[in-house]
Amino acid sequence: xxxxxxxxxxxxxxxxxxxxxxxxxxxxxxxxxxxxxxxxxxxxxxxxxxxxxxxxxxxxxxxxxxxxxxxxxxxxxxxxxxxxxxxxxxxxxxxxxxxxxxxxxxxxxxxxxxxxxxxxxxxxxxxxxxxxxxxxxxxxxxxxxxxxxxxxxxxxxxxxxxxxxxxxxxxxxxxxxxxxxxxxxxxxxxxxxxxxxxxxxxxxxxxxxxxxxxxxxxxxxxxxxxxxxxxxxxxxxxxxxxxxxxxxxxxxxxxxxxxxxxxxxxxxxxx
Numbered sequence: 001x002x003x004x005x006x007x008x009x010x011x012x013x014x015x016x017x018x019x020x021x022x023x024x025x026x027x028x029x030x031x032x033x034x035x036x037x038x039x040x041x042x043x044x045x046x047x048x049x050x051x052x053x054x055x056x057x058x059x060x061x062x063x064x065x066x067x068x069x070x071x072x073x074x075x076x077x078x079x080x081x082x083x084x085x086x087x088x089x090x091x092x093x094x095x096x097x098x099x100x101x102x103x104x105x106x107x108x109x110x111x112x113x114x115x116x117x118x119x120x121x122x123x124x125x126x127x128x129x130x131x132x133x134x135x136x137x138x139x140x141x142x143x144x145x146x147x148x149x150x151x152x153x154x155x156x157x158x159x160x161x162x163x164x165x166x167x168x169x170x171x172x173x174x175x176x177x178x179x180x181x182x183x184x185x186x187x188x189x190x191x192x193x194x195x196x197x198x199x200x201x202x203x204x205x206x207x208x209x210x211x212x213x214x215x216x217x218x219x220x221x222x223x224x225x226x227x228x229x230x231x232x233x234x235x236x237x238x239x240x241x242x243x244x245x246x247x248x249x250x251x252x253x254x255x256x257x258x259x260x261x262x263x264x265x266x267x268x269x270x271x
Contacts, residue, residue: 003030007106010038010072011124015144020079023110027084036076039091039098040065103135113143115261132241138170141267151236154178163240167270171238181209222258241269
């Protein structure tokens with residue numbers, strides 16, 4: 001149960017440095033390589049009108065994109081520090097496509113939460129939901145302002161689905177370092193959700209956990225989970241990501257959608 005390569009998405013948002021520091025801290029803890037990934041797409045122009053003007057506009061757009069990548073690289077180098085091995089992978093490409101492609105070499109991908117109040121990540125930002133569906137890797141979604149993930153108090157938001165099973169497996173290296181792990185099921189059938197079996201499975205990996213069925217009150221599953229996380233002082237949530245595509249637009253169920261926007265702590269999600 002180890003992590004050998006952590007990949008972090010770079011943009012020029014205010015919280016980017018915090019995200020890199022968090023990823024670098026994890027890389028140091030696991031003695032892993034830290035790979036920064038940044039991409040910026042510039043618009044090409046059809047040769048219509050004055051050719052010289054078209055070429056000038058094209059060169060200007062390309063230069064601006066390269067300057068953004070250079071700025072992101074400098075930010076990555078500063079925030080990552082010198083304690084871990086690093087690599088930088090830039091591209092003049094669509095950010096989502098580039099990160100999804102590069103994730104083939106990652107054990108864990110670290111990205112920013114994009115809540116309604118989190119600010120605009122700019123042209124280098126990654127739509128987290130689409131990445132979850134395309135990367136085929138566990139994605140650690142980090143809220144702004146968090147520079148370190150100790151993962152001392154973890155919650156597994158359990159549903160008996162392939163996505164939740166995959167997230168549980170992907171999170172084993174982090175859960176093995178936690179002081180407390182709680183397997184939480186929510187809703188009227190929470191006591192029949194299989195949390196006890198999950199706790200037994202974790203025990204087989206040397207991880208002690210407790211099953212916590214939560215009978216859903218008159219609030220949403222997301223609100224109940226967030227309330228539990230805040231009450232218990234949790235710093236890591238593990239859960240499956242549930243959604244489907246309409247061509248390139250990803251549509252999510254209520255819990256996944258709300259967690260991507262509202263969860264106040266780091267959330268490891270797998271699809």
